[in-house]
Amino acid sequence: MVNMDIDVELLTQYAHLLTSQQAGRTSKSGKSKKSGAAKFYEKSNYNSSQLVKDLNLNDPKVRYQLIKMMKSSDVSYLLKLLQKKHLLLGMKFFTKEKLAKILGSIPQEEMIKVLKNMYTNKQIMEMLPEATLKRFLASDKIEKKNVMEYLKQLNPQELNKMYEEATGQRMNTSNKSDMLKQIEALKPEKFLEAIQSLPKKHLVGLSAHLLKEQPELFKEIPTDRLSECFEKSLKGDMIQGMAALDKELLVNIAQGLPPQLIQQVVTMIDPKDLANVLLENCTDLLGKLG
Numbered sequence: 001m002v003n004m005d006i007d008v009e010l011l012t013q014y015a016h017l018l019t020s021q022q023a024g025r026t027s028k029s030g031k032s033k034k035s036g037a038a039k040f041y042e043k044s045n046y047n048s049s050q051l052v053k054d055l056n057l058n059d060p061k062v063r064y065q066l067i068k069m070m071k072s073s074d075v076s077y078l079l080k081l082l083q084k085k086h087l088l089l090g091m092k093f094f095t096k097e098k099l100a101k102i103l104g105s106i107p108q109e110e111m112i113k114v115l116k117n118m119y120t121n122k123q124i125m126e127m128l129p130e131a132t133l134k135r136f137l138a139s140d141k142i143e144k145k146n147v148m149e150y151l152k153q154l155n156p157q158e159l160n161k162m163y164e165e166a167t168g169q170r171m172n173t174s175n176k177s178d179m180l181k182q183i184e185a186l187k188p189e190k191f192l193e194a195i196q197s198l199p200k201k202h203l204v205g206l207s208a209h210l211l212k213e214q215p216e217l218f219k220e221i222p223t224d225r226l227s228e229c230f231e232k233s234l235k236g237d238m239i240q241g242m243a244a245l246d247k248e249l250l251v252n253i254a255q256g257l258p259p260q261l262i263q264q265v266v267t268m269i270d271p272k273d274l275a276n277v278l279l280e281n282c283t284d285l286l287g288k289l290g
Contacts, residue, residue, distance in 0.1 A: 104227030
């Protein structure tokens with residue numbers, strides 16, 4: 001039964017590429033494990049470079065056929081030897097919905113890395129609900145001076161409106177500098193009411209400005225709200241954003257693919273790295289080859 005978390009179209013295209021020709025060397029059989037293994041170890045100074053040449057491991061179809069014969073534990077280990085760019089290519093096997101779910105479940109710090117690699121602060125804030133922005137602006141970790149810095153770009157009409165929303169009264173001045181001073185002098189709860197009354201474009205702009213000045217404030221945004229940004233994103237953008245993740249985490253994510261797909265992903269391994277693993281851990285497999 002097909003796992004619908006997998007991009008079936010991509011799988012079909014990639015599998016056809018790898019299996020279009022059978023790997024002649026790996027299809028041979030008949031020699032015992034002992035005699036086969038002896039062939040490799042009796043040879044003086046036998047090394048991975050020689051194995052690459054003898055088994056034609058530069059051919060991805062050959063690598064694929066060999067990997068299909070390996071134990072699942074050895075195949076999973078190969079993921080750790082892939083370059084980061086190859087692990088990212090492997091992410092294409094997941095559907096957009098599955099990738100969004102995966103990214104929505106990683107630690108918040110890692111989630112933020114991905115989002116910041118995909119979007120500007122303003123673009124991220126634009127994807128959040130207005131209520132989330134208002135709650136964010138209520139954080140006691142926000143430095144008031146950074147809020148006031150943003151408010152300097154508002155026109156007098158906008159400043160007057162936010163003051164009136166918070167106090168019920170209009171300002172007694174039309175001088176912008178004096179207006180800013182009156183807003184700054186408001187009691188904390190009234191000051192918060194004033195900035196929360198701003199239209200969404202300014203809630204977005206103010207929030208983005210604060211994140212620029214105080215990047216640590218990202219942690220004040222609920223994880224479930226940040227995860228919703230992935231649901232609104234394209235799969236290609238998510239994969240590009242995942243380049244910000246450590247390789248170890250990418251390996252862990254890739255291990256969530258079905259075994260058959262992990263085999264296809266690790267086929268991108270450097271031939272010499274595969275040869276090293278075969279020589280160190282898979283002499284039983286080498287013993288089966290003619």
